[in-house]
Amino acid sequence: MTVRTRFAPSPTGYLHVGGARTALFSYLYARKHGGQFVLRIEDTDLERSTAESVNAILEGMTWLGLDYDEGPFYQTQRFDRYNAVIEELLDKGLAYRCDCPKERLEKLRVDQMARKVKPRYDGCCRHRQVDPNQPHVIRFKNPADGVVVVDDLIRGRVPFSNDELDDLIIRRSDGAPTYNLSVVVDDADMQITHVIRGDDHLTNTPRQINILHALGFEPPRYAHVPMILGDDGARLSKRHGAVGVMAYRDMGYLPEALLNYLIRLGWSHGDQELFSIEQMIELFDIADVNKAASSFNTAKLDWLNQQYLQHAEPSRIARLLSPHMGKLNIDPSEGPELADVVTAQAARAKTLVELAEISAFCYQDFDSFDENSAKKHLRLVAREPLTRLRASFEMMAHEDWTPEGLKHVVERVGEELELNLGKVAQPLRVAIVGRAASPGIEETLMLVGKEATLRRIDKALAYIDARAAAS
Template identity: 60%
Template structure:
């Protein structure tokens, strides 16, 4: 007997961005496929034609690609599969596992009102279920003939055994009056056709699962396994919303987060492996099990995400971080063609940057000249006493045959010892002179990355600034 390949899917509706809840579901589904040497399918559930947009579709694809959640098959679009759905519905009508329902909207609404008054659960009363076929032009929907006896039982990877009596389920509409198939039906046919062995999705779908299982059984299709994941809450315990920063995944890129940090954050938002906090993608693939997902909802914590982002900025290969930083440099109109290599900038600034957006903003002086010195820094450090150290260090730097870190460091040290002052008396005015501000990496490294010609020119500008201050 051949062992079935594990196959999972992520199936968002393109009615908005890919948000963090969706991204976490996609990650869990992707990891389960990877952990079991399986395949991952991307499917776009765009049957809600009025609300689906090409922009939202693109945002989902962009988000998945940025996160590196690659798929083996897809993206499949439900709107391109209507012929297949209609073919199956026709077979079901013929077999008697589906029927035409001619009940008007008024009748359905009245029936629901009466059920509500009596305190009954609101469901279709199967009025048209056993009617003989009609030869009429009256509008109709097509309903699935749900079993009336017995129960639906499934073992959920996250929630354990779930059992629902068929008597609680009604005859689901599988095709609307105008002929378009409904969400619950399309999902079933897709999962069957695509050979999905495990469905990982949000807990808001639990009620759909027994209905979908019954349709699969009626089709003689295999039943996949299921894992329903709890929702994500804001840090105040309310459902995650835009107010908490439940924005599209690409907004996290725009705000300067690394995909590795967001993935590491999302994997821990409801799943754990001992006390470990930092997980590489490889470790996630090796360790991930659906059974280890927490049943309870998780609270989103931006501070922890920032902490992880700082960790990855410091510890990832600077070349990889630089690839992500490049986007921010372009976004902030910083031309990097004239200046140090980006990986060197990453190494220099990684200790103090929380986000890549911040890193880009604070690296501007490496690539372009500034119009004026920061007022506070200049007031403190570009005073009369800075004139002599600036002039002497400028002379020593000009004499360097090679622009090396060691040479620059030596020039600063020699200036301090010749003038018999502390290193700070040379270093601080020099830092403000070369960067325009009071904060930067180590001053020798800063000068090295800014480059000899630019340093020369900026120190001259600072000397002029100090001279004007003395004479004013």
């Protein structure tokens, strides 16, 4: 048997991180077993489905690198097939027309709830002749007795009694097929062998199995993945922050870091934290996914992203960092090589956005000094070392502006004034960067360049003089 999995999102919004995790699990299962991964767009909700949402899903899949082997297939392009199956069920007496008015159905629901009975359709039209030319829906004739067993790959054996399942609608009064019918036909036609999806679909599964049996199809194996919770224990939603995949891209996360984080939400392999996609394929097993829900932890995602930023090829990170620099009105071609900035700064940032912000000083002058840093380091005693440093830097030839040459100048000024390195380097760092944190001082000076260094020392000296005059 060739394993065939699918990811089947509804295009009613962005690609949710919960959906991305489901897609990842389906992708890994197919790749591990030499199978195919299919993308299907379940766009039968004509009122809520949009082309913009479809594009957001496709963009998210591409950014994550979850390449599908077939698709995308669109359900709205398969209505003829669904209607043919519905007619087949009607002909075999396995479905029937229902014209029960909304008022009757609502009264039925209210009465059942008052009697503390699970609300379900009572089969009123099962044995009635309904005029096909009048408005009506089509219902599947669910078996009246017996048990449907979902042999779930994560949860194990989950039984459902047929007498608790109602005759669900498979075609609406407007002629549109419903989710439970179309998904069954698609899974059968596309020869899906394993359905990995969120556990919110678990109650749909027995109904879908019954329809598959009625059509003479062998049901796929099912695995229902527990939901993702926010830090407050509620289902992850917009109020917890970003939940769309592309929002994480815009916030400066790397796709491999997000994938790594998502696979660890409910699955583990010993104490290992970092996984390449090849390791994920080799080690992942759907049967090892936890039955309990997992909580999203942004701090853990930040840590993972920082690991990838530090260890990725600087030239690649530079390409990803460039648009974030552009958002700060910085043209990275007008300054040091962005890959050199990445090499110097990557260990200091959790995201690309943060990396851009702390690296802006390499390309543009800052408006003001960090107040605490300036108060501590830009004092009157720093005036003489900064003045000597400026004079020495101004005399340096372009070819001497190297980390070694710059380090020599800073150390020499410290020796001349009998000051330890910190008393010289820290005021210089605040003068050049605007704050008391940066890479090594010689590396910082190298990235900023000679002209900006002289200009910023002048600004720091003016700040010191103004501070002295005010006191």
